[in-house]
Amino acid sequence: MNRAHTVRTALLRLALVSAVCAGLALATGAAHAQAYQRQPIPPYEYPAQAVEVTELDELVAAGLRQHGVSATYPCSDEVFVRRVYLDVTGTLPEPEAVEAFLSDTTSDKRAALIDELLESDDYVDLWTLRWCDVLRVKSEFPINLWPNGVQAYHRWIHEAVRDNMPYDEFARQMLTASGSNFRVPQVNFYRAIQGTEPRSIAAAAALTFMGSRLEGWDAERQAGMEQLFSRVAYKRTDEWKEEIVHLDPAPAQAFDALLPDGTQVTIEPHQDPRAVFADWLIQPDNEWFAPAVVNRIWAWLLGRGLVHEADDMGPHNPPVYPDVLAYLSVELSDADWDLKRVMRLILNSAVYQQSALPVSTHEDVEALFACYPVRPLEAEVLQDALVQLGAQPPSYESAIPEPFTHVPESNRTIALADGSITSQFLEIFGRPTRDTGRMSERGTEPSDAQRLYLLNSTDVHNLVQRSRIFLDILLEHEGDPLGAVDAAYLTLLSRHPTQAELQAIAAQFQAREGRPQPKKALEDIAWALLNSKEFLYHH
Amino acid sequence: MWIHEPPPTLTRREALRRGLLAAAGLAIAGAAPGRAQMPAPKAKSVIQIWMWGGPCQIDTFDPKPDAGEEYTGPLNEAIPTNVDGIRMGQLMPNLATMADKLAILRSVTHGVNAHETASYIVQTGQDPEDRLVYPSVGAVVSRFKGYDGAYEGQIPPYVVLTKSQGRFSEAGFLGPNYKPFVTGGDPNRNPFTVEGIVAAGINEKRQRTRRDLLHALDTLGNLMSRNPQFEDMEDAEERAYDLILGDGAAVFDLSQETDEVRERYGRNTFGQSCLAARRLVEQGVPYVTINYGGWDTHKRHFETMNQKLPQMDQGMAALLADLSERGLLDSTIVWWGGEFGRGPKVQWEEPWNGGRSHHGACFSTVLAGGGFRGGVAVGESDATGSEVAERPIHPRDIIRAIYEQLGIDPDGHMPNPRGLDLTVMPPSEGGGRLDEIL
Structure with missing residues (x-):
């Protein structure tokens, strides 16, 4: 950072914490970070996984030290590839893309994937x-x-x-x-x-x-x-x-x-x-304009803002890390208001690339970004994921008001223009009503209706029974149940199954009577993975 | 710590079963609704027959046989009912025998001719305003009489048969917990496939083995079982399985009714929806909406009336009679109406060729049961059914009356997530409280 940049960051920081003293909103803990209390847990974390520490990370780390909270381990490549696809493009990675990424040995492959996805149509x-x-x-x-x-x-x-x-x-x-x-x-x-x-x-x-x-x-x-x-x-x-x-x-x-x-x-x-x-x-030193959009982007990528609610900023509600918000805000205005600049800084940071499994027992571990906060897939993203896996595409139309709206089936749900299009699915899974524009309009609470839909709806039963994708997996891996299970995991969870999972599957199906029924078995596995939290949540 | 902790205990889940919505309510600031001065509730449930699109008042409950062909079209007769002085449209012979149970409101008015805004006014009683979208009646009843109130059933307290109506968010500012459960499927088919509850082709044994498999393979979920979001999801899943595997879902099994009963309601989607609604209120469900579309008859109006009105007449009359015979009508409000009525003057010209337009200036709504006085017609339209002649009734007074019968104080505090000082309903308007039927 040059000197002018540093001064501006400091001034903005001052504005962000004015009136009430920030940092007191969350209790400060011990003055030093705790040591890791557990070993990495594959396949979500690996001992050898390292992530480069950026300037942004140093600012977050300083904040974490104040709270006496340890950040968790970096996430694995398997977690990263799925996470960044869903956060940046709202789209499940195809199994081929997952395998290509996992087998890529170049050291900057995460940054390269981030750049690629930021240029995609999705x-x-x-x-x-x-x-x-x-x-x-x-x-x-x-x-x-x-x-x-x-x-x-x-x-x-x-x-x-x-x-x-x-x-x-x-x-x-x-x-x-x-x-x-x-x-x-x-x-x-x-x-x-x-x-x-x-x-x-x-x-x-x-x-x-x-x-x-x-x-x-x-x-x-x-x-x-x-x-x-x-x-x-x-x-x-x-x-x-x-x-x-x-x-x-x-x-x-x-x-x-x-x-x-x-x-x-x-x-x-x-x-x-x-x-x-x-x-x-729109002046670079305006104390609202840049922080407001930086905070939104942070919330879109990490599930909650540095200020939470993300659109309720002000002295009454200080950011958890004022330095981080100030730093990113100045980076944004210095980059001629290039929003992708902010996204790249966040996506390439160690704080973004953390595991979702915390090591700290602190109650506010997610709010402190000492791990990656889990949150449900957005309604539109989930709908598209189901269609990608072979569900019947929904037909969106509206006969009121005129002119009537008919959306071709090839249109993805994330590309729907009109928040009024009637869809029971999107209603159930928390699509915002767009009545007020507040970020909190998007529902993130799990509901009985959501569970009923995913556990037992005609749509989901039809998906696991009839999807071309699972039928192809069966054909391709005839007589090779391990291969079929592996393909199902790659397709649904963007990773290979663990030994423990393979054993659990074997135990389940060995206990069943009669001759093996591979199609029914794969239906059940696909259904179970589709209902797992790993599938349904950004993690 | 969230990792490697045992899953929550059954007791906790049971506690949550009834407490989840109440917990959501805890975040809702404000005093308990002022009910001290309210008399004991007369009604326990509401069946709302939502005639969306806007049904014609002249062809149904406010006939104008003397207005001339220009207004009546070919449906130019009115038929007597079992109440002296009340006549109905010629296509409703069954309802004509039930007029003693009906409170027919003939001078309802809000003056709005746009579907969305009119739907909002009629179903919330509120004028559209600035920053708040109010909840519909179903969501309000769900808030006061559902899991936050005395209701403990497995079936959600606010059920919509069979399709969601869209147009505006029924739960308004109350949020997603108060949205209706929408059944999907068709009660006129066997089985009535209720989305998520009754699935064709998956037997109970397979449901159970799948559930075991899911628990075994939920690796991330098991590692993070104490994450608060995952805990909530587990609780939701428990309740979902109670419905899928429990006996609560039997309420949707219309094959438990005799053929005679099913025929009485009419073997069509609306008739069987009325039957399903009766079964739901019998189980104590406080609010059921039958979304009955197809009444926005800009074109081919009379063909549509000839086809649809006999079904409506049969289904609704059977519902009223059946509720009455089972002793349920006194505790069940049946509310019939749409967002507005239809233009009294038939549009014979191109491109309508015999259609009727939107008409919010004067239209009809019907209430029955739930302690309302029957055998009365309240208010009057003019000679052509165009304007209110006597005793204007604002939709909000209909809703206020429904709340009174349910024991919800319309002037009490309306809980809301922002902690604002809101009342359940705005004050009466136009002709005021519906004393004639209360």
């Missing part, structure tokens, strides 16, 4: 989905973008993700957009809000770009923020459901406004107050 689909959750892309109640607006907005977001549009530009284009909801996609930011009055708009802007809840601000700053959006207006056209977002006529004279950091500004009659806000927001 990456674009998954991260578009994540932004569409935040930006509330939904045709129906209570957002009511309507299908045409959804398509325009989704396509624009998809292109921005594909082109890795600098994040300052991404935000500024939305905040300053005017025009038709069908023709200027960015204006849908102003339409994807429950309510059109300045307060609702101000709250949406604060949540989206500052990771902050307007209702927690003091009254003066709330009023100031509302004023910045007080001239946004909407009008209908002759085209059905078209709406123009515009500024109502300029006031006769300049007026004073208050920016969220307390700065007084005078807005001239010719000025768009939204642009005044946007230009203030």
Whole structure:
């Protein structure tokens, strides 16, 4: 780090911990890290596995020392390949890709895989989905973008993700957009809000770009923020459901406004107050803009933010590691707002590449990132994984509102544009409603309905009985049950079975009466692995 | 430490069985709902026949035979019922014999003609507002009368037959624990395959051997058995297996009913859904929605009425009669209605060629059982069924009345995850409390 960089990081850190002293939110423990209390557990960890320690890791390590908590072992290549595919592309790795990665002996193969996945089409689909959750892309109640607006907005977001549009530009284009909801996609930011009055708009802007809840601000700053959006207006056209977002006529004279950091500004009659806000927001040293998006990315990759809830930032809720958030924020603005830069720093870090099995007994071991936090696969990702394994592709359609939406079966679920598309599966598995754009809308609690579906639904029974993939495994490994089991493990869990697992399988099937029935046996094994936590969770 | 610890004990699971939802409720700040002043509840369960798309008031419960062909189309007769002064549409002869059990509300109004917003208003009683999406009636009943309340059944407390309706999130801000259980399948088929509970072709022995295999092969799960998320998942799995392997699922086995009973309800999906609903409330399930679609008749309106209304008439009448004969009608509210009614003036022109549009200005809703007074028609529409002539009824007062019968104080505190100071329902509007039927 050069000197200017260091100074800026320090300043940002100061801002992030202002008002209340951070670090006290979690109890500090012994002053030194505990020694490892157990041996590595294959196949999730191996004794010889080493991961390079980055600058980011040193900052996390310093934080862990303060809490007296040990980080766990690095994850194995088997765990890494599955994890990075699911976190970056929302897609299960094909068995061939797993084997190629496992047999690759080059030392930088993890970094190379990260680079490859960040350039994939699946990456674009998954991260578009994540932004569409935040930006509330939904045709129906209570957002009511309507299908045409959804398509325009989704396509624009998809292109921005594909082109890795600098994040300052991404935000500024939305905040300053005017025009038709069908023709200027960015204006849908102003339409994807429950309510059109300045307060609702101000709250949406604060949540989206500052990771902050307007209702927690003091009254003066709330009023100031509302004023910045007080001239946004909407009008209908002759085209059905078209709406123009515009500024109502300029006031006769300049007026004073208050920016969220307390700065007084005078807005001239010719000025768009939204642009005044946007230009203030996207400054490299703005204490909200970069940390908010860095924290979201951290949460998307590691299951929870450095600030948790990830979009409830502010002095009342300090980050677990302010230095890490400050470091990544400055890296982002220094890299001309290249979001992939932040993703690479996180994905290549030892903290990301830890095992999910903790060594520390600390209650907050996941919140402290002393292990990789497990969390369920997202509804859309799980649906795609089942289809990849041979389940009947869902047919998505919506007959209300018009124009009717029909999604071709070849479309992946992570590429669905419209959060309103009716799907019992996605409802059960926690798809966010996109009503508010809050990260917590995505359900992560396991439910009885989820278990019923996976244990006993027609879809899952049909999958294990009829999938072309398992039938091929049977054909290819006729008379070679070990080979068939191995192929099933690679396909479902992205790894080979352990000796203990092979013994457990042998014990189960030797106890069965009658002559062996390989097809039924493989059905049962596939069903069991599909229902295992290793399959259902990011780990 | 999460690793190498024994799995949670049965006792803990049992405790969780009833406590999980309550635990979720612990995070929900606020006082217990103010029920002190509430009289003892009359109703225990609700069967909601959700006529989504918007059924026509004129062809059903508010006939206008004198309005002329322009309004009635070919369905220009009204038939007398077993209550003097109440007439119904000509395609509902069975319901006409049950009018003494019905409270027919003929002046319901909210003025909204968009499906999504109207669905929200009719099923939550709330006007769409800024930052909150309110829960539907089913989710609210599930919150007060389900596992947080006295309900202990295995079948989830809020069941939807057979398809989810979509449009808006039924659980609203209450969150995923209060979403309905959607059965899937078709009760008019044998067996009625209830998604996740009743699977064709997997016998109990195979279910059990698979379960053993799953436990043996859940390597990561076994290593991390004390991870809080994995513990929750294990608890959910226990409850799921209680349903799959236990006898609770028998409630969906309609073949336990005699052919005579099944015929009485009508051998079609709606009729058999009514029968399934009766079996569910008999088991104490507090809220059942029958999502009955196909009423958004912009085109071919009269063909659709001729085909669908006889099925509706038979199924709903059988449900009311059967509930009544079993002594269940007094404790079961049957709520019939959609998000709005239909345009009273028939659209004969292209491209509709005999259709009816959306109509939120004035439409009908029916309540029966659960302590409501029957044999009454409340409110009046004008001569053509277009506008409210007398006693406007806002959907929120229908919901307030349902809550009153269930012993849920409509003015009590509405628990919510954000700890906001919310009431269960906004105050009465229009003509106010439905004193006529309470």
